[in-house]
Amino acid sequence: MDQTSNIYEQERRQKLNKLREAGIDPFGQSEPGVRPLSELKALYQPEMGHDGGPTVKGAGRIILKRDMGKLSFLTLRDDSGDLQVALDKKRLDERGWTIRGLLDLGDLIVVEGPLGTTNKGETTIWAGRLEMASKALLPPPAKWEGLSDVELRYRQRYVDLWANPDVMRLAKLRIRIIDEIRRYMSDRGYLEVETPMMQIIHGGAAARPFVTHHNALDMNLYLRIAPELFLKRLLVGGFSKVFEINRNFRNEGISPRHNPEFTMLEAYEAFGSWETMADLVEGMVCRLAETLFGGLKIEHKNADGAVARTINLQRPWRRVRMMDLVEERTGWKFNKEPISADQLAALRQANPGKEIKVHGSPAEQLVEIYEKLIEPTLIDPCFVTHVPSVIIPLARKNREDDYFADVYELAINGQEISPGYSELNDPDVQAANFAHQVGDKEEQQKTDEDFLNALRHGMPPAGGMGLGIDRLIMMLTGAESIRDVILFPLMRPERDALCVKHK
């Protein structure tokens, strides 16, 4: 494809050549002493007057340009914010004035000069020096409408990030959330560990894996679907509190709530239980809300700015048995028997458009009805407990009724955000569970003999939990799509995009 086929790039390339003819490198040099624009803006005090502030050096992308003959105002943007720069022929050196004539929206520049203000009171750098940092050869999006095509925004996040300040804000918020989670876990004595993402046997969840291949060993490897079995090996090894925050990969459909690679926190605590982990996650999410979002009421706004949804994180969070919740919402009293035809017909009539599949066991029916009909309606946090144990081969059974597992499934914002378990540590029961799993062949966990071997050396009873970081961020920020909280969500390549290389 001819990259210079459009006139916008041709014009910019002409300016590039003119810069070079004038002895100016359009792609700049390092500039010691550049400070964030928002920091510079905050330096200004009224007593500095028109141009009496300190001489400062700032750098950024030209977002707006207002030329008036011998005076130009630029709006410069970096990842801290925007700041106005004035290019005044009387103040700028000759080299700078040459550059001024060849500037385009989107260029990256460095300016140095006294901080001051304008007649209209806008804090401004009165540039005495102007340098090119990088010439933009492609034009930026429209200054007012910005980049709004979602496909372009995801494909060209490098433009989206500076064209739409909210995208940068959200990206940084994600970083702070994960940072705060690490601090919270660390404060509680958890150690962050790293376990294999390329695994010989994919385990720890029921999901289809991605397959890759190691050439030298001539063997297939799986991208992990969960770190669970390795974290438990660390419990066997003697670690008492461990966690990992990193990517899992699941070869499944893509939706506003699913990206093939997603970030998960998993944590294990020796001698803990599902209740230990419920307390842990409850405390964690509340701390995030209080430190980063100003309180326990999370409001999601729609496009007009009206409050579309309020999530109340006030403690204690509800804890309810799955069967009780199903009965409360549907009237079906679960007694380990299949749902009656009448009740099923009533449910289907009340929920048109949902495919309620009940060909499985009563336990699977209960889970199906919970996941299809109830989970999407759980906005405030709710720990759903007493999940049928046949569904959960890695969890310990409930002592009073071994039909159920000692687990929670935490739903917030209509999504499952975190499961937590009292982990199974009996190697023989674990081996039997691996053998009797539900799910199709691809989803089934192969028996990980080495994991069973680890259990035979003795794993302490433990609480374990997983937390979907992307969904948590969606809940906290009100993002409607998981792609809005992931910088580079998976996209199919555009036609020809893959054929360009190595021709």
Add this chain to the structure above:
RNA sequence: GAGCGCGUAGCUCAGUUGGCAGAGCAUGUGACUUUUAAUCACAGGGUCCUGGGUUCGAGUCCCAGCGCGCUCACCA
């Protein structure tokens, strides 16, 4: 994987009954030393997603494909 919707200038979008391809921003030229989406004048800019078909004539109608979004399915 299925259904529905979308794809037009660099960006954001109009495009009527099938009859010369449009606007705003951006770009070029000119004017302008206090602008804030600066303003004013003039000009240039198109693979209408791709490929077929119907038609004297297709951005528009039909078929197939590609990409994106939403819903459903998949997803302990």
